[in-house]
Every structure is written in C-alpha cells, then in structure tokens.
Amino acid sequence: MSKTASDISVAPATRPxxxxxxxxxxxxxxxxxxxxxxAKLLYRYHIDAVTLIAFRMLFSFPVFAGVAIWKxxxxxxxxxxxxxxxxxxxxxxxxxxxxxxxxxxxxxxxxLERLILFLTPTFVLLVSAVFLQQRIGRTQWAALGLSYCxxxxxxxxxxxxxxxxxxxxxxxxxxxxxxxxxLLGTGGMVKRIGSLRLVAYAMCVxxxxxxxxxxxxxxxxxxxxxxxxxxxxxxxxxxCTIFPVFMTMVAVQRIGAATASQxxxxxxxxxxxxxxxxxxxxxxxxxxxxxALVLAGIYLLSLKx
Numbered sequence: 001m002s003k004t005a006s007d008i009s010v011a012p013a014t015r016p017x018x019x020x021x022x023x024x025x026x027x028x029x030x031x032x033x034x035x036x037x038x039a040k041l042l043y044r045y046h047i048d049a050v051t052l053i054a055f056r057m058l059f060s061f062p063v064f065a066g067v068a069i070w071k072x073x074x075x076x077x078x079x080x081x082x083x084x085x086x087x088x089x090x091x092x093x094x095x096x097x098x099x100x101x102x103x104x105x106x107x108x109x110x111x112l113e114r115l116i117l118f119l120t121p122t123f124v125l126l127v128s129a130v131f132l133q134q135r136i137g138r139t140q141w142a143a144l145g146l147s148y149c150x151x152x153x154x155x156x157x158x159x160x161x162x163x164x165x166x167x168x169x170x171x172x173x174x175x176x177x178x179x180x181x182x183l184l185g186t187g188g189m190v191k192r193i194g195s196l197r198l199v200a201y202a203m204c205v206x207x208x209x210x211x212x213x214x215x216x217x218x219x220x221x222x223x224x225x226x227x228x229x230x231x232x233x234x235x236x237x238x239x240c241t242i243f244p245v246f247m248t249m250v251a252v253q254r255i256g257a258a259t260a261s262q263x264x265x266x267x268x269x270x271x272x273x274x275x276x277x278x279x280x281x282x283x284x285x286x287x288x289x290x291x292a293l294v295l296a297g298i299y300l301l302s303l304k305x
Contacts, residue, residue, distance in 0.1 A: 017254055017255075018254075018255055020254065021250075021251050021254030021255035021259070021260070022251075022255060022259070022263050024247050024250050024251040024254065025247070025248065025251035025252075025255065025259070025260040025263035025264060026263050026264075026266050027247055028243065028244040028247030028248045028251060028264070029244070029248075029263065029264035029265075029266050029267040029270070030266060030267065030270045031239055031240055031243050031244045031247070032240060032241075032244035032248075032267065033114055033267040033268070033270050033271040033274075034239070034240050034270075034271070034274060035056075035236055035240035035241070036101075036105055036110040036113050036114060036271055036275075037110050037271065037274045037275060037278050037279060038232055038235055038236045038240055039052060039102055039105045039236070040105060040110060040275075040279050041232055041278070041279070042229060042232050042233065042236070043105070043106060045225065045226055045228065045229050047222075047225065047229060048106075049099060049102040049103045049105075049106065050099075050213060050214055050217050050218055051214060051218060051222055051225075052102055052233075052236075053098055053099055053102050053210045053213075054210050054211055054213070054214035055225075055229070055230075055233035055236070055237070056098075056210070056233060056236045056237050056240075056241060057203075057206065057207035057210040057211060057237070058207070058211065058233075058237070059233055059234050059236070059237025059238060060203070060207070060237035060238065060241040060242050061203070061204065061207040061211075063238075063242050064199075064200045064203040064204055064207065064242075065200075065204055065207075067196065067197075067200040068197075068200040068201050068204050071194075071196070071197040071200060071201075075193070075194075075197060078193065082189060082192070082193065085185070085189065086189070086198070086201045086202060086205065087205050088185070089182055089185050089186060089189075089198075089202050089205075090201065090202035090203070090204070090205025090206045090209070091205060091206070091209055092178050092181055092182050092185070093178065093179055093181070093182025093183075093185075093186075093202060093206075094182075094202055094203055094205070094206030095205070095206040095209040095210060096175075096178045097175045097176075097178040097179040097182065098175070098206070098210075099175075099210070099213075100171050100172065100174045100175035100178060101113070101117065101171075101172055101175040103168075103171045104116075104167075104168040104169065104170075104171030104172035104174075104175065105168070105172070106168065107164040107165060107167055107168025107169075107171070108158065108164075108165055108168035108169055108172065109158060109275060109281050110271050110272075110274070110275040110279065110281065111154070111268070111271055111272040111275050111281065111283075111287055111291070112154055112155065112158050112165075112168075112169065112172075113168075113172050113271075114267060114268040114271040114272070115150065115151055115154055115268050115290065115291060115294050116151060116169060116172040116173055116175075116176055117172060117175065117176050117179075118147075118265075118267065118268050118294055118295075118298060119147055119148075119151065119173075119176050119294070120176045120179050120180050120183070121180075121298060121301050121302070122143070122144050122147055122148070122297070122298075122301065123176055123177050123180035124180045124183055124184060125140060125144070125301065126144075127180060127181070127184060128184070139300055139303070140300075140301060142297075142300060143297040143298070143299075143300035143301040144297065144301075145297070146293050146294070146296050146297030146300065147293065147294050147297030147298060147301075148297075149293050149297075150289075150290040150291065150292070150293025150294035150295075150296075150297065151290065151294060152290075153286060153289060153290035153293065154286065154287055154290035154291070155169060157284065157286040157287060157290070182202075186198060195249060196249065199245055203245075248260065248264075251263070261302050262299065262302050265295050265298060265299065268291055268294065268295065269291060269295070272287065272288075272291060
C-alpha cells in the first residue's frame with residue numbers, strides 16, 4: 001500500500017513474469033503488514049513506542065544509508081529545494097507516520113490497525129479534492145462509503161475493549177493521514193530523482209529523527225534489552241521494513257503500480273490471521289465483514305487511473 005515506485009517503466013509481462021511479480025507484491029504486502037504483529041510481540045517485553053521505533057530504524061538504517069551513498073555518487077546532486085523537501089517528507093512520511101502507528105498499536109488490535117492504515121488512498125483522494133480542487137466521481141464516492149462503513153463496523157465491534165480503542169484508532173488514523181501527505185508530496189520528486197533514491201534519503205532522515213528522539217526522551221541504558229527484543233527488532237527492521245520496500249519496487253517494475261497495489265490488498269487479511277495465530281486475537285464474522293467492505297472500497301478506488 002505504501003511505497004512509491006511510479007517512476008519505473010513497466011515492460012509487457014509474460015504469464016510467468018506476471019505470476020512472479022504478483023508473488024513478489026503479495027510477499028511484500030504480507031511482510032510489511034507483519035510489522036504490527038512484531039510490534040505487539042515487542043510490547044510484551046515492556047518497551048514503549050519510542051524504543052521500538054528506534055531499534056527498528058537502527059537495524060534498517062545501514063541498508064538505506066548504503067543505497068543513499070551509492071545514489072549520491074552515481075546521480076547528480078539534489079537542488080537545495082529538493083533537499084529540504086526530502087527532509088520534510090522523511091519526517092512526515094516515515095518518522096511521524098510510523099511513530100503514530102506504533103503508538104496506536106499499544107491500544108488496538110493488529111486487524112483494526114491494518115484496516116485503518118489501508119484507508120490511506122482515501123485520504124489522498126479527500127486531500128486532493130479539498131486542497132487541489134479535484135472532482136470526486138460516483139465510483140470514488142462509492143469506494144469511500146464502502147471503506148468507511150467497513151472501518152466503522154470493525155471499530156464499533158472493537159469498542160467493547162474500552163475507551164483506549166478510541167485513542168489508539170485516532171493515533172493510527174493520524175498515521176494514515178501523515179502517510180497520505182507524504183504520498184502527495186512525493187509526486188513531482190519521484191519523476192525528478194527516482195523512487196529508490198527518494199525512499200533511501202527519506203528513510204535516512206527518518207532514522208536520524210527516531211534515534212535522536214530516543215536519546216532525547218530515554219536514557220541510554222534502555223538500549224540494553226533482553227535478547228528477544230534484539231531478535232524481534234532485527235525482524236522488524238529487515239523483514240518488515242527493508243524487504244517490503246525493495247520487493248514492492250521490483251513488483252511495480254514487473255507488473256505495474258495498479259496491479260501491485262491490488263495485490264497488496266492481501267495485507268489486511270494476512271494481518272487478521274497472523275494476529276489470530278501469533279497473538280491470540282479473535283476473528284469474528286463482524287471483523288471479516290468489515291475487512292471485506294474496506295477491501296472492496298479500496299479495490300474500487302484502485303480502478304480509477
């Protein structure tokens with residue numbers, strides 16, 4: 001759902017190439033969605049969101065820094081305006097969005113979290129309509145209605161968990177809105193500097209912000225954690241962050257952004273069942289119905305070029 005790679009040209013795909021591209025897109029979506037489950041497992045060791053996101057970025061930063069250095073040496077230098085814009089996008093898209101997401105996960109189920117984040121395309125549409133004066137068509141209104149009905153259904157169902165569900169949902173909603181702003185802001189830059197370079201630079205900015213936040217708000221002694229925290233953080237940084245980024249880019253190159261986006265709809269479903277299998281979170285008929293509505297709405301939205 002969430003990575004930019006629209007600048008990559010797409011070659012006509014044969015059937016084996018299409019199947020391989022779909023498999024890569026689905027794998028990337030599942031891995032990216034798994035970060036919510038990994039975060040829930042990490043919270044069992046009594047760490048907070050500040051520590052969690054700092055460890056995540058510490059383990060993923062070397063790879064993105066390596067890509068950024070490679071691009072700096074092989075590509076023309078960025079203009080001063082693009083540099084400042086990248087800093088802003090990195091802070092909004094990967095720092096603020098991720099931080100709000102992990103904060104919200106302390107209060108809500110992974111299934112509800114993934115569904116709320118899946119509303120990001122609807123935020124992009126609404127912001128475009130309000131601030132960019134873009135018209136919303138009937139199909140898009142229907143997509144919005146289906147998606148938000150699904151969220152309301154799951155939200156009301158989960159409200160029995162207490163008032164903290166409201167706080168957690170609002171935090172994750174803020175995360176989705178922040179990522180929508182990031183996506184809107186990257187439109188022109190992707191064409192100028194390329195998606196790989198943009199993501200690498202933005203992730204480096206985000207990593208610096210997350211680590212700086214940790215040392216400002218937490219004592220350095222909190223870097224010493226039980227061994228499972230390091231193992232889960234390594235999984236979070238590599239398998240739930242680095243791999244999904246590059247897998248999504250490869251999938252877009254093979255099968256196109258629209259098809260890769262539709263394949264990514266497996267994310268909320270996989271999160272629902274992973275939460276059940278690894279965290280013991282129940283799966284109810286209402287959750288399945290709400291998930292189906294959200295996926296139907298996003299699918300309708302994805303059909304709009």
